[in-house]
Amino acid sequence: MTALLEVRALCAGYAGSQVLDGVDLDLERGSGLGLLGRNGAGKSTLVLTLMGLVPATSGTVRLDGAPLPRRPHLVARAGVAVVPQGRRLWPPLTVAEHLRLAHRGTGTWTPATVLDLLPQLAARRHQPAAHLSGGEQQMLAIARALLTNPRLVLLDEPSDGLAPAVVDTIAEVVLRLRAEGVPVLLVEQDLRLAFTVCDEIAVMERGTIVHRAATAAFRADPATAHRLLGVA
Amino acid sequence: MGDWLDANLVGVVNGFAIGFLLFIVAVGLSLVFGMMDVLNLAHGALFLTGAYVGAAVVGGDASWGGFLGALGLAAGLGLAGGVLLSALTEPLRRRSHLDQALLTLGVTLVVAELLVIAYGDDPLSVGAPPGLDGSVPVLGAAYPVYRLALIGVGALLAVAVFVLVERTDMGALIRATVADRDMVAAIGVDNRLVRVRVFAAGSMLAATAGVLGGPIYGARPGLDATILILALVVVVVGGLGSVRGALVGALLIGQVDSLGRSLLPDAAPFVLFGSLALVLVLRPQGLFGGRGVARA
Numbered sequence: 001m002t003a004l005l006e007v008r009a010l011c012a013g014y015a016g017s018q019v020l021d022g023v024d025l026d027l028e029r030g031s032g033l034g035l036l037g038r039n040g041a042g043k044s045t046l047v048l049t050l051m052g053l054v055p056a057t058s059g060t061v062r063l064d065g066a067p068l069p070r071r072p073h074l075v076a077r078a079g080v081a082v083v084p085q086g087r088r089l090w091p092p093l094t095v096a097e098h099l100r101l102a103h104r105g106t107g108t109w110t111p112a113t114v115l116d117l118l119p120q121l122a123a124r125r126h127q128p129a130a131h132l133s134g135g136e137q138q139m140l141a142i143a144r145a146l147l148t149n150p151r152l153v154l155l156d157e158p159s160d161g162l163a164p165a166v167v168d169t170i171a172e173v174v175l176r177l178r179a180e181g182v183p184v185l186l187v188e189q190d191l192r193l194a195f196t197v198c199d200e201i202a203v204m205e206r207g208t209i210v211h212r213a214a215t216a217a218f219r220a221d222p223a224t225a226h227r228l229l230g231v232a
Numbered sequence: 233m234g235d236w237l238d239a240n241l242v243g244v245v246n247g248f249a250i251g252f253l254l255f256i257v258a259v260g261l262s263l264v265f266g267m268m269d270v271l272n273l274a275h276g277a278l279f280l281t282g283a284y285v286g287a288a289v290v291g292g293d294a295s296w297g298g299f300l301g302a303l304g305l306a307a308g309l310g311l312a313g314g315v316l317l318s319a320l321t322e323p324l325r326r327r328s329h330l331d332q333a334l335l336t337l338g339v340t341l342v343v344a345e346l347l348v349i350a351y352g353d354d355p356l357s358v359g360a361p362p363g364l365d366g367s368v369p370v371l372g373a374a375y376p377v378y379r380l381a382l383i384g385v386g387a388l389l390a391v392a393v394f395v396l397v398e399r400t401d402m403g404a405l406i407r408a409t410v411a412d413r414d415m416v417a418a419i420g421v422d423n424r425l426v427r428v429r430v431f432a433a434g435s436m437l438a439a440t441a442g443v444l445g446g447p448i449y450g451a452r453p454g455l456d457a458t459i460l461i462l463a464l465v466v467v468v469v470g471g472l473g474s475v476r477g478a479l480v481g482a483l484l485i486g487q488v489d490s491l492g493r494s495l496l497p498d499a500a501p502f503v504l505f506g507s508l509a510l511v512l513v514l515r516p517q518g519l520f521g522g523r524g525v526a527r528a
Binding site for chain 2: 051052053071072073075076077081082084088089090091092093097100101102104144147148
């Protein structure tokens with residue numbers, strides 16, 4: 001069986017500086033890949049490039065065998081959803097407005113099922129996103145991605161600055177997605193979360209993937225982790 | 233305070249009439265700039281086109297049929313002009329405001345020159361429709377009925393735009409696009425379509441404002457620049473991409489312009505731009521603008 005997502009020799013960058021330098025990546029249905037790496041390694045740029053928000057300069061991306069479109073709204077319609085770094089909600093819009101705008105497709109996820117999964121949002125339906133706590137904002141960013149009924153979810157540092165209870169909820173959502181066959185690419189600094197919800201770990205360095213291993217093997221090899229990430 | 237109001241009531245009511253007219257012009261400019269980061273200096277040319285449509289169709293001797301016909305024609309031209317301007321500026325979307333300003337200023341010059349060729353240099357007048365062409369006593373002074381009607385129409389349009397942007401899903405999409413258009417694309421919405429629609433609707437309002445303002449300003453060369461500058465001041469004072477900001481800014485600038493002219497006739501332009509400078513010093517993002525955050 002071919003991988004759901006196939007990335008080959010993907011390059012991208014901003015005005016003059018190349019950030020992605022030939023990324024190769026496969027993601028199977030239902031898998032979870034934790035993407036680690038130092039700041040500036042290109043993790044967030046990879047997420048934005050896959051989403052079409054940073055233009056690729058060369059390389060190919062295929063989703064379920066078909067080339068992924070270039071324009072972001074077509075990438076979204078093809079079934080890719082993103083929970084971006086910094087959440088990037090629409091501050092003046094209420095929770096309910098976020099949910100209504102984002103809902104598309106006929107899959108599992110509707111505003112009602114999303115609120116069942118993330119009940120803390122239900123009580124705040126009529127609040128503008130700007131008034132939510134950090135944890136609630138992250139839940140809303142995740143809800144917005146789920147409501148597009150995606151076939152692939154990209155999460156960029158969802159646990160950043162959040163309390164452990166919120167991180168547990170994020171873990172629950174990722175495992176639920178994977179159980180439904182939706183693969184997750186998780187960019188994380190929080191190794192505990194990446195190790196909990198991902199079956200594989202990849203490490204990026206200077207715009208390319210330099211190491212990839214099953215989570216258990218990665219954890220059993222602290223010397224490699226230390227060399228690549230500067231952590232034990 | 234009571235005496236002051238008695239003496240200046242006409243100026244204050246005039247300020248409201250000008251303010252609501254400015255709101256109709258400025259709201260489109262503000263949404264297009266706040267939403268898509270496109271600086272459209274051709275907005276004044278749309279108003280001017282509306283004014284000449286009023287002069288050509290209505291003329292000095294107004295009938296209701298002519299006036300409503302002029303409004304309809306100006307609305308149609310405004311819609312078409314908005315779609316065209318949206319298409320023209322699309323390739324410049326990621327370039328600097330200077331490039332956009334040059335292109336749209338060029339469009340303005342071409343449109344203004346074509347109108348001069350067609351209608352000449354002389355100011356043309358636009359009559360108010362029958363029934364609105366007289367005056368009523370307001371605290372002892374005679375006041376033109378048309379300006380009171382303009383306040384009513386402007387207030388209705390302001391409510392309509394506010395409800396549309398603040399209370400409907402289409403409006404939520406517009407506010408989301410102002411706040412973060414990439415994330416609107418990331419949920420599968422082609423934000424070029426949102427942009428064309430807002431551009432077209434805003435341009436339609438600017439062109440109809442040209443007809444509505446006809447009985448006050450008439451149609452003359454240079455009117456486009458006058459209105460564009462006032463609208464830009466409104467947008468800067470109110471805050472980019474904010475309907476509420478455009479309304480409050482327009483009413484404020486309407487009063488400053490009107491009372492400035494009647495109380496300090498020699499210093500009127502300084503009062504106008506002085507108030508702009510004051511807002512920029514105290515609240516650079518405008519009264520209702522946030523940094524990267526727009527409110528309706």
